[in-house]
Amino acid sequence: MSQSVTVIGLGPMGQAMAAAYLDRGYEVTVWNRTPSRADALVERGATLAADPEQALLANELVVLSLIDYDAMYTAFQGAEHAVAGRVLVNLSSDTPQKAREAARWVTELGGTHLTGGVLTPPSGIGGPDTSTFYSGPRAAYDKHRAALEVVTGKTDYRGEDPGLAALMYQLNMVIFWPAMLSYWQAVALAASHGLTAADIAPYAAENFAGMGQFLDFYAPRVDAGNHAGDVDRISMGLASMEHVVHTNEDAGVDAAFPRAVLDAFRRGADAGHGADSFSRLVELLKQPV
Numbered sequence: 001m002s003q004s005v006t007v008i009g010l011g012p013m014g015q016a017m018a019a020a021y022l023d024r025g026y027e028v029t030v031w032n033r034t035p036s037r038a039d040a041l042v043e044r045g046a047t048l049a050a051d052p053e054q055a056l057l058a059n060e061l062v063v064l065s066l067i068d069y070d071a072m073y074t075a076f077q078g079a080e081h082a083v084a085g086r087v088l089v090n091l092s093s094d095t096p097q098k099a100r101e102a103a104r105w106v107t108e109l110g111g112t113h114l115t116g117g118v119l120t121p122p123s124g125i126g127g128p129d130t131s132t133f134y135s136g137p138r139a140a141y142d143k144h145r146a147a148l149e150v151v152t153g154k155t156d157y158r159g160e161d162p163g164l165a166a167l168m169y170q171l172n173m174v175i176f177w178p179a180m181l182s183y184w185q186a187v188a189l190a191a192s193h194g195l196t197a198a199d200i201a202p203y204a205a206e207n208f209a210g211m212g213q214f215l216d217f218y219a220p221r222v223d224a225g226n227h228a229g230d231v232d233r234i235s236m237g238l239a240s241m242e243h244v245v246h247t248n249e250d251a252g253v254d255a256a257f258p259r260a261v262l263d264a265f266r267r268g269a270d271a272g273h274g275a276d277s278f279s280r281l282v283e284l285l286k287q288p289v
Contacts, residue, residue, distance in 0.1 A: 003027065005147060006055050006062040008075065010037040012122040013091070014065035017151055018046060020126035024150050031055035033075070053079035056086055061144055063151070066092040069102050084110030087140050089148065091116040091132070095170065096163030103136060103162035112140045115162045117169025120152060128153035135165035179208065185248070185257050192251035218279050227273075227280040234281070235274040238265040 003026045007018040010032035018041050021028045030038045031049040038048045049055035052075050056062055066072055069092055076083065088106055090099070090113060099115040106113035113136055120130035131154035134141055141148070141157050148155050158164040183204050187197045221227070241262040248255040264281055267289075273280045 003147065004029070004059045004061070006030070006049070006059040007065065008032070008052065008055055008062060009065035009067075009071070009092070010034075010041070011065060011067075013118070013125065014063075015041065016122040016125035017063060017065055017091075019044070020150050021147075022046060023126060026147075026150070027059075029055055029058040051079070052076055053082045056082035060085065060087055061147055062086050062088050064088060064090045064092055068092055069094040069098040072102065073105075080109055087112045087114065087144060089114045089116055089134075089144070091118055091151070093117075093169065093173075094166060096166040099135075099166040100161070100163045112137055113162060114140055114144075115165040116148075116151075117165045117172070118152060119169070119172060125151060126153075130154065131156055133158055133165040133168040135159050136162045181257055185253075188253045189248055189251055192253055221277075222279050222282055227277045227283070229275045229277050232277050233275055234265055234268040234278050237278045238262070238269050238274070241265050 003024075005021050005026050006029040007014055007021070008031050010018065010030060014030075014032070015037065018028050018030050022041065022044050028041070028046040029049050030041055030046050031052055031054070032038055035048060038046065042048050047058070049058060056076070056079060064072055066075070069090065072088075072090065072092065083106055088111055090102060094102075103113040103115065115133075115135050117133040118125075118130075119132060120127065124130040130152040132148065132152045133156050134148065135158040138157070138160060141155075145155060156168075158168055186200060186204060190196070190200050241258065244258045245255050245262050248258055264285070265278065267284055268274070268276070268278065268281050271284065273284075
């Protein structure tokens with residue numbers, strides 16, 4: 001019996017997913033609001049569905065790669081009946097709450113919803129060492145695990161709660177985007193002094209690679225509520241970030257991002273924690289400003 005899957009949403013991620021399934025010999029049905037995005041996939045053997053209803057009815061397993069969860073509701077408007085009996089693997093990015101709401105909606109329509117959070121760009125889709133978080137009904141995950149491993153070679157099942165995979169994904173984005181923005185900030189500052197992105201890339205990579213030792217050190221202390229200033233202090237970080245901000249301002253570079261970091265240190269100091277470890281900022285960040 002041949003393996004088959006439907007992929008809905010053909011942005012760069014969706015196209016990479018559909019291509020990965022074709023590479024593995026799957027019969028692939030695709031749909032996208034702009035049909036021309038399917039041209040290259042159709043040339044390789046994919047079937048372009050005429051509409052979302054046809055795409056849903058083509059296969060039990062339906063992979064969604066959309067801009068957000070609201071796009072799913074828009075796409076399936078008028079085709080809700082076709083959700084019944086389908087397993088929707090929603091790899092779109094959105095909040096844990098939106099994932100839980102979507103799971104209830106799909107269940108009420110007679111379908112099954114698996115939330116996914118893909119931890120790779122399109123270039124890594126189909127790779128054996130890339131990974132995706134999943135959560136939702138365990139039976140559906142187990143049944144389709146082999147097909148899910150086509151998208152990324154590793155799958156990390158987080159439990160029945162459909163919001164957990166979305167949460168784990170967003171936690172990674174909380175780290176990824178600011179980390180990359182910090183590099184763009186450094187590139188902008190370097191450029192003001194005649195250095196290129198390539199000039200500083202090796203040092204940035206070494207900096208990022210070394211972060212693991214700090215995570216290993218601080219994680220158990222944070223979990224234990226130990227913010228003793230025995231190895232670092234908020235006052236030290238405050239002074240350092242003031243230097244970072246002034247260096248950017250002196251170079252005529254936009255300093256909004258480092259100023260935001262500086263403000264976090266200043267909040268800690270103003271709250272009377274200047275002598276504590278900067279891990280104390282975790283407690284302040286739990287509180288809305």
